[in-house]
Amino acid sequence: MSTQRKAISLISGGLDSMLSSRVIMDQGVHVEGINFFTGFCVEGHTHAIRKKDKQKPKRNNALWVAEQLGIKLHIIDVIEEYKQVLLNPSHGYGQNMNPCLDCKGFMVRKAYEWMQENDYDFIITGEVVGQRPMSQRRDTMPVIQRESGAGDLLLRPLSALNLPDTKAEREGWVRREELYDFSGRSRKPQIELAAKFGFEDYSQPAGGCCFLTDKSYSDKLVDMWAHRSSREYELDDIMMLKVGRHLRPRPHFKLIVAREEGETHFLEGYRKQFVHLLCKSHSGPLVLVDGKLNEDDRQLAAQICARFGQGREADEVEVEITDLSGKIEVLSVKPMPASEIPQDWYV
Numbered sequence: 152m153s154t155q156r157k158a159i160s161l162i163s164g165g166l167d168s169m170l171s172s173r174v175i176m177d178q179g180v181h182v183e184g185i186n187f188f189t190g191f192c193v194e195g196h197t198h199a200i201r202k203k204d205k206q207k208p209k210r211n212n213a214l215w216v217a218e219q220l221g222i223k224l225h226i227i228d229v230i231e232e233y234k235q236v237l238l239n240p241s242h243g244y245g246q247n248m249n250p251c252l253d254c255k256g257f258m259v260r261k262a263y264e265w266m267q268e269n270d271y272d273f274i275i276t277g278e279v280v281g282q283r284p285m286s287q288r289r290d291t292m293p294v295i296q297r298e299s300g301a302g303d304l305l306l307r308p309l310s311a312l313n314l315p316d317t318k319a320e321r322e323g324w325v326r327r328e329e330l331y332d333f334s335g336r337s338r339k340p341q342i343e344l345a346a347k348f349g350f351e352d353y354s355q356p357a358g359g360c361c362f363l364t365d366k367s368y369s370d371k372l373v374d375m376w377a378h379r380s381s382r383e384y385e386l387d388d389i390m391m392l393k394v395g396r397h398l399r400p401r402p403h404f405k406l407i408v409a410r411e412e413g414e415t416h417f418l419e420g421y422r423k424q425f426v427h428l429l430c431k432s433h434s435g436p437l438v439l440v441d442g443k444l445n446e447d448d449r450q451l452a453a454q455i456c457a458r459f460g461q462g463r464e465a466d467e468v469e470v471e472i473t474d475l476s477g478k479i480e481v482l483s484v485k486p487m488p489a490s491e492i493p494q495d496w497y498v
């Protein structure tokens with residue numbers, strides 16, 4: 152009796168990894184999923200916070216995909232190790248702060264380690280030749296195999312027919328003729344295959360699988376690094392970049408202004424760690440201060456805070472500033488007119 156082979160599948164939560172897993176499962180291979188939590192890929196997180204996203208499902212797509220496939224998912228926290236990937240990518244960044252090629256190599260390497268520790272036979276990904284400008288090009292796909300150490304134990308079922316055969320195919324663990332030859336940016340073949348499998352609901356991330364491909368997010372990250380003595384970061388730092396309006400009126404401080412109730416609730420969780428402002432005489436958003444306020448800055452920060460509250464047209468608004476010790480100072484200020492807030496204050 153032949154042994155059932157086992158594959159570990161990198162599950163991002165998108166359609167491609169869902170399809171590639173299913174293709175291999177249909178060949179009788181035991182498949183389990185693996186998902187790496189870097190801190191940048193919390194898609195359901197902002198949907199859960201913001202009202203405007205309330206139509207979007209509040210779910211962890213990787214878990215959801217695993218559930219649809221009926222497979223086990225291993226979620227691995229790589230926040231610490233990922234810092235080196237983001238801070239010093241040997242292949243550089245993509246259009247924004249996304250180090251996709253290093254990131255893919257890192258994730259496949261982690262999957263390879265997992266595969267060896269857990270006695271699995273090979274790794275699968277949903278990569279498609281030519282689909283992404285950095286990590287999924289014909290010339291960069293072998294780089295991932297080489298730098299991850301996985302070599303020919305890495306199989307890309309959706310594009311396998313465009314690539315040299317791998318051990319899984321040579322050893323007959325999977326039938327190569329039942330794999331696919333997808334290439335390029337068109338999503339049509341994936342959508343057709345999804346229909347064939349009866350997958351109707353799936354996530355189709357447009358720019359990539361994490362926030363680092365997002366320009367606005369990347370701008371905030373670069374700004375944060377530019378105004379700190381080191382580029383080191385903690386999970387809270389990178390979570391905060393996903394939330395609120397960020398304004399930097401002076402190099403030594405930034406204001407994070409909640410845009411709606413959901414964000415106010417989220418930022419409330421950080422009140423003890425940040426000096427914060429709140430309109431007292433009118434309703435208004437919670438504003439956190441990232442940095443230090445001197446005496447002049449307090450007035451300025453209060454005026455900006457008032458500008459984003461219901462009292463924006465009032466002659467005077469009372470704003471409470473709470474220090475880290477819990478000491479509260481109330482300032483009466485004239486809200487800053489929108490026209491006086493320079494565009495380059497918005498990060």
Ligand code: SF4
Nearest residue numbers: 250251254359360361
């Ligand atoms: S989009 Fe983000 S998670 Fe995906 S490969 Fe690029 S850097 Fe990594």
